[in-house]
Structure formats: structure tokens, C-alpha cells
Amino acid sequence: xxxxxxxxxxxxxxxxxxxxxxxxxxxxxxxxxxxxxxxxxxxxxxxxxxxxxxxxxxxxxxxxxxxxxxxxxxxxxxxxxxxxxxxxxxxxxxxxxxxxxxxxxxxxxxxxxxxxxxxxxxxxxxxxxxxxxxxxxxxxxxxxxxxxxxxxxxxxxxxxxxxxxxxxxxxxxxxxxxxxxx
Amino acid sequence: xxxxxxxxxxxxxxxxxxxxxxxxxxxxxxxxxxxxxxxxxxxxxxxxxxxxxxxxxxxxxxxxxxxxxxxxxxxxxxxxxxxxxxxxxxxxxxxxxxxxxxxxxxxxxxxxxxxxxxxxxxxxxxxxxxxxxxxxxxxxxxxxxxxxxxxxxxxxxxxxxxxxxxxxxxxxxxxxxxxxxxxxxxxxxxxxxxxxxxxxxxxxxxxxxxxxxxxxxxxxxxxxxxxxxxxxxxxxxxxxxxxxxxxxxxxxxxxxxxxxxxxxxxxxxxxxxxxxxxxxxxxxxxxxxxxxxxxxxxxxxxxxxxxxxxxxxxxxxxxxxxxxxxxxxxxxxxxxxxxxxxxxxxxxxxxxxxxxxxxxxxxxxxxxxxxxxxxxxxxxxxxxxxxxxxxxxxxxxxxxxxxxxxxxxxxxxxxxxxxxxxxxxxxxxxx
Numbered sequence: 001x002x003x004x005x006x007x008x009x010x011x012x013x014x015x016x017x018x019x020x021x022x023x024x025x026x027x028x029x030x031x032x033x034x035x036x037x038x039x040x041x042x043x044x045x046x047x048x049x050x051x052x053x054x055x056x057x058x059x060x061x062x063x064x065x066x067x068x069x070x071x072x073x074x075x076x077x078x079x080x081x082x083x084x085x086x087x088x089x090x091x092x093x094x095x096x097x098x099x100x101x102x103x104x105x106x107x108x109x110x111x112x113x114x115x116x117x118x119x120x121x122x123x124x125x126x127x128x129x130x131x132x133x134x135x136x137x138x139x140x141x142x143x144x145x146x147x148x149x150x151x152x153x154x155x156x157x158x159x160x161x162x163x164x165x166x167x168x169x170x171x172x173x174x175x176x177x178x179x180x181x182x
Numbered sequence: 183x184x185x186x187x188x189x190x191x192x193x194x195x196x197x198x199x200x201x202x203x204x205x206x207x208x209x210x211x212x213x214x215x216x217x218x219x220x221x222x223x224x225x226x227x228x229x230x231x232x233x234x235x236x237x238x239x240x241x242x243x244x245x246x247x248x249x250x251x252x253x254x255x256x257x258x259x260x261x262x263x264x265x266x267x268x269x270x271x272x273x274x275x276x277x278x279x280x281x282x283x284x285x286x287x288x289x290x291x292x293x294x295x296x297x298x299x300x301x302x303x304x305x306x307x308x309x310x311x312x313x314x315x316x317x318x319x320x321x322x323x324x325x326x327x328x329x330x331x332x333x334x335x336x337x338x339x340x341x342x343x344x345x346x347x348x349x350x351x352x353x354x355x356x357x358x359x360x361x362x363x364x365x366x367x368x369x370x371x372x373x374x375x376x377x378x379x380x381x382x383x384x385x386x387x388x389x390x391x392x393x394x395x396x397x398x399x400x401x402x403x404x405x406x407x408x409x410x411x412x413x414x415x416x417x418x419x420x421x422x423x424x425x426x427x428x429x430x431x432x433x434x435x436x437x438x439x440x441x442x443x444x445x446x447x448x449x450x451x452x453x454x455x456x457x458x459x460x461x462x463x464x465x466x467x468x469x470x471x472x473x474x475x476x477x478x479x480x481x482x483x484x485x486x487x488x489x490x491x492x493x494x495x496x497x498x499x500x501x502x503x504x505x506x507x508x509x510x511x512x513x514x515x516x517x518x519x520x521x522x523x524x525x526x527x528x529x530x531x532x533x534x535x536x537x538x539x540x541x542x543x544x545x546x547x548x549x550x551x552x553x554x555x556x557x558x559x560x561x562x563x564x565x566x567x568x569x570x571x572x573x574x575x576x577x578x579x580x581x582x583x584x585x586x587x588x589x590x591x592x593x594x595x596x597x598x599x600x601x602x603x604x605x606x607x608x609x610x611x612x613x
Contacts, residue, residue, distance in 0.1 A: 022334070022380070023333055023334065023380050023383075023384060024329075024332045024333060025384055026325065026329035026330075026332055026333075027315070027321075027323030027324065027325050027329070027381065027384050027385065028323060028324045028325075028329075029321055029322065029323060029324075030314065030316070030322050030323065030324045031322070032316070032322065035314055035316050035322060038314060038453065038454055039316070039454075039456070040397075040403060041395055041397075041405075041456055041458075041462055042462070043458070043460065043462060043463075044460070044462075044463045045460075069271070070269055070271065070272065079268050079269035079271075079272075080268060080269050080272060090474065090478040090480075091477075091478050092476055092477045092478065095589075096474055096589055098469065098474075100469075103468075103469055103480075104468055104469050105463070105468055106463045106468065108463070109463050109464065109465055109468050109469070112462070112464065112465070113464070113465040116402060116403040116405070117300070117301060117401070117402035117403065117404075117465070120271070120272050120275075120301070121271075123301070123401045123402060123403070124403075166478060166479060166480055167468075167472060167479070167480050167481070167482035168479050168480070168481060168482070169481070169482070169483065170473070170481040170482070170483060170484040170485070171481075172486070172488070173483065173484075173485050173486065174411075174412070174485065174486065174518070
């Protein structure tokens with residue numbers, strides 16, 4: 001029978017259906033533990049940094065063995081990008097030399113990039129200790145930390161990069177996308 | 183001259199050094215008599231044509247079918263331009279550039295779409311590929327390719343432009359380079375996929391989320407932070423490119439299309455989306471793809487590729503053969519909307535003629551423009567300038583430099599110039 005009650009139920013069904021029916025909802029739930037191997041994100045506040053530690057002195061042999069062939073002795077560059085030097089070259093009228101030391105605003109980016117993308121032929125192959133050590137080595141070559149300073153999940157994000165305040169928002173982004181981080 | 187006539191007739195000069203009204207192409211009648219651009223001016227010999235020959239392919243059967251068609255063997259030079267890598271040990275880093283001067287229309291054939299890779303092209307088994315959405319969501323979710331195929335899809339024609347496209351025009355002196363080398367990290371395809379908002383809604387975005395960190399499955403796990411607003415607006419998770427599955431060099435089996443935003447954000451080989459309150463400050467959004475200005479400051483998170491146009495024909499390598507009527511043709515686009523107007527100059531920007539815009543005219547897609555030009559055989563400097571529907575106009579090189587200097591590398595969109603010499607060759611110049 002066509003009762004008011006059935007009409008109400010029917011209407012309620014239709015009110016709900018569009019939201020449910022639009023997508024098949026086939027995503028499978030997954031736990032953070034099962035994502036962990038892929039979750040290599042590191043925030044500029046250090047969130048996501050693994051345990052472990054290293055110093056520049058410990059990092060030098062890692063650099064010589066794994067990085068120097070492409071990035072040159074002491075990060076001087078060639079054939080690939082230089083990693084050291086150029087501090088002061090961003091000033092008006094100068095030819096900028098953009099390196100980790102002169103341009104990169106966050107030390108965490110150095111650790112993150114080396115971990116996810118280096119060494120080129122075998123990415124993600126360095127241990128956490130090696131990553132902290134080789135990061136410390138590059139920061140030390142740039143004169144940002146001392147050769148014996150220990151880099152770990154607490155100390156690395158506290159390293160203040162010379163160009164930390166060098167970035168400003170683009171003035172012509174779409175308004176809804178204009179969020180600029182502090 | 184007919185400068186006092188409100189509406190120029192087809193064939194009337196409308197700007198200096200031989201620029202004719204675009205109506206010459208829009209209204210293909212009464213042309214020959216209008217300016218004497220008929221047979222005599224085509225630059226071809228008026229001698230009678232050779233007798234028609236019967237060629238071998240007219241009398242013997244051709245080859246059989248092939249599973250996947252290839253271009254004619256006579257088109258073997260229509261390939262991407264691949265600059266030598268700085269280090270032979272690090273292959274697959276850098277661009278392969280689209281030969282825009284050898285193409286027409288707006289769609290780039292998939293095999294010629296530019297690619298920019300940071301760690302080579304991975305050989306991904308789609309059955310093993312996964313997309314995970316996690317971070318500030320109610321339910322972290324994993325999607326297989328089979329699952330994604332079940333979702334409602336949509337297609338859009340959209341350009342992707344590397345933020346470094348045309349960066350060589352920052353050089354203090356014009357480099358003797360051609361179309362692909364200068365402007366070739368720009369392409370367009372019909373992309374088909376699932377709205378990213380659909381998948382994010384399924385995971386349940388936490389109100390504190392503002393950014394989506396997108397990451398590829400390539401060896402360098404290329405990663406960019408995308409504003410959540412854009413991710414929820416028109417970003418697509420693409421499975422198809424020009425009707426077939428996305429090519430490996432363009433992200434097989436899954437890539438992002440972030441319409442109008444700089445190419446690097448259109449993450450290929452997409453494997454992970456993490457919702458966060460703040461951007462990750464990855465290498466490619468700090469040390470790269472930021473624009474160093476005249477002083478020591480740099481713009482960061484420069485999202486839209488701003489209004490721009492390039493003349494694809496004539497262009498270096500396409501010698502014009504004798505004076506006469508030519509079509510100047512090119513592409514115009516804006517990451518902020520649709521193209522409203524394109525103008526072409528043959529006298530280095532002293533005077534401008536409106537170009538005809540060919541349909542379709544779509545937001546965040548290139549428009550093909552065409553303008554008739556009566557080349558007198560003398561020197562000329564060809565330029566194009568585009569205006570989008572938000573009123574943004576392509577700047578001159580001087581205006582571009584005045585705003586930001588020439589140290590920015592990325593997001594170069596100033597008016598470009600080809601100098602035509604008496605032999606009909608085109609050269610990259612500043613004018």
C-alpha cells in the first residue's frame with residue numbers, strides 16, 4: 001500500500017542516497033603501522049624524523065663514499081649540483097649561487113631529500129645514523145654547525161639556516177590557495 | 183591604407199610590416215583581389231606544375247595492420263629534444279622537450295608530451311601499485327588500480343607547463359636555440375581520471391588539514407605540497423592520457439593533474455597523499471621552483487602558470503621560402519583561466535594585429551591562434567601577446583624584468599621574439 005509512512009521512508013532514502021551513491025567507496029582501511037614503510041614525510045618542525053644521530057666528522061667518510069662522485073670534493077659540485085658555498089650571493093645585483101648553505105631555508109629538507117632521493121643509484125639505502133652524519137657534514141662544510149655537533153631528531157630542526165627568512169608569498173596566487181605558512 | 187575603416191576587410195593590412203586582418207582566415211572569400219595576395223604572392227614559381235607521376239604505392243598493396251600504430255617513417259625527425267645530461271651517471275634527470283614547432287592543433291601526441299623526471303622513469307606493475315591517503319583524515323585508505331577504475335571519471339583538456347619552461351630567456355644575451363629547447367616543456371593532453379575530492383571525501387578530511395603532500399613511487403619519491411583548496415576544487419587523479427592509459431614517462435599508472443598550476447605539482451607515479459596542517463617544505467618547493475627576485479628575497483609557492491603565448495610557426499628550423507602570404511600560428515594559455523585575446527606583431531611590438539582564436543577555448547588549456555602575414559621578404563620581428571579572461575596580459579620582457587629581475591629562473595612568461603632574416607630563417611632574439 002502507498003501510505004504516508006512509506007512515502008516518508010522513501011523520501012528519506014532518496015535524501016541519503018545521492019551522497020552514498022556518488023562513489024563506490026572502495027578504499028580499504030589501513031593502519032598507520034602498515035603505512036609506516038612509505039610514510040617518509042618530515043616536517044620543517046622535525047615531525048617524522050627517525051631516531052639516530054651523527055656528526056660531521058662521522059659524515060665525511062659517508063659523503064666521500066656515497067656522494068662525492070657526483071657532487072665533488074667537499075660539496076663543491078660537478079658534475080652535479082654544488083652543495084656548499086654561495087652564502088651572500090643572493091644579494092641584489094649578484095649572480096646567485098644557490099646551495100644547501102646559501103639558499104635552503106630548512107635543515108629538515110636536507111635530511112628528507114637525502115633520505116628519499118639519494119644516493120642516486122640506491123635511494124633510501126643510508127641508515128638513520130648515516131643520514132644524520134652526512135647532513136651534519138654538509139651543514140658543517142657550509143659553516144652552519146661545528147664539526148662535532150651532534151645532529152639528531154631534536155637538534156637538526158633547531159639548526160637555523162642562513163636563508164630561513166628569504167622567502168615571501170607570491171602575490172598573485174588564487175585567493176583560495178594563498179595560504180602561506182608562518 | 184585603411185586605418186580609418188572601422189572594420190577591416192579581409193586582406194587589409196591592420197598592423198605594420200604586413201600583418202593582415204584575421205578575417206582573411208575567418209572569411210575565406212574575396213581574398214585574392216583584396217590585397218593582391220593571390221597566386222602571384224604565394225612565393226612559389228608560376229611555372230606550370232610537373233606532370234603527375236604514378237607512384238609505386240598507387241599500384242601495389244601496402245603493408246598489413248599493426249597492433250599499435252606508429253607515425254609515418256617520413257616523420258622520424260618529429261621527436262622530443264633531449265639535452266645531454268650534466269652527468270652520464272645520472273640518466274633520467276632533466277627534461278625531454280616537445281617539438282611544438284612541428285605540431286599543430288592543441289593536443290600533444292602522448293609520445294611527444296614533454297617529460298621532466300628527477301630519478302628516471304619507473305617500470306611500475308599496475309597490479310602492485312597502491313595509492314594511500316592518510317594523515318589528517320578520519321579513515322586512512324588504500325586504493326588499488328582496479329578499485330579506482332570503478333569510480334566515476336571525468337575528462338578535461340589541460341596544459342601542463344614546467345615552471346622552468348622558457349627559463350633560457352632569462353639569459354642576458356639571446357641564445358641561438360629553437361622552439362623545443364626554449365619553450366618545449368609545455369604540452370597538452372586530454373586527461374581522464376577520478377576527482378581527488380571524491381577520494382579525499384571518502385577518507386574524511388579533518389577540519390585542521392590545509393595541505394596535501396603528494397608523493398610519487400619513483401626512486402626519488404618526488405614530493406610536493408598542494409593547497410587543500412586546490413585539491414578539493416579541480417584536481418584529478420588521472421588514469422588516462424589522450425584516451426589511453428597514462429604513458430610511463432607521464433606517470434603510469436597514476437598521476438595528478440593540478441590544472442593551471444606549475445608542472446612539478448602534477449605529481450607522477452602517484453603513490454601517497456598525506457593531509458597536513460602545513461606544507462612539507464620539500465626540496466622541490468624550497469631549493470627549486472622558487473623565484474629569486476631582484477633583492478635577496480624569493481617568491482615561494484608560485485602556483486599558477488601565468489598568461490603566455492608563443493609563435494610556433496614560423497620558428498627556428500622552419501625556413502620560409504620566399505616572400506608572400508604566410509600564416510603565423512601559435513599557442514596561448516593561462517593557468518588562471520581562459521584566453522580572451524591574442525595579438526601578433528611583425529615589427530617587434532610597434533603595432534599589433536588581432537589573431538583568430540581557434541575553438542575550443544577552454545580554461546587551463548592552450549588555444550591555437552592564427553594570423554595572416556604578408557611577408558615582403560625583408561627583416562621582421564615576430565611577437566605574440568596574450569590576455570586572459572581575468573584581464574591578465576602577457577608582459578613585455580622589460581616589464582617582466584622590472585617586476586622581478588632576471589634571476590628568478592622559473593615562471594618566465596614574457597613576450598618572446600623571433601627575428602626573421604632575408605633568407606626566411608628565424609632566430610631567438612630580444613626585442
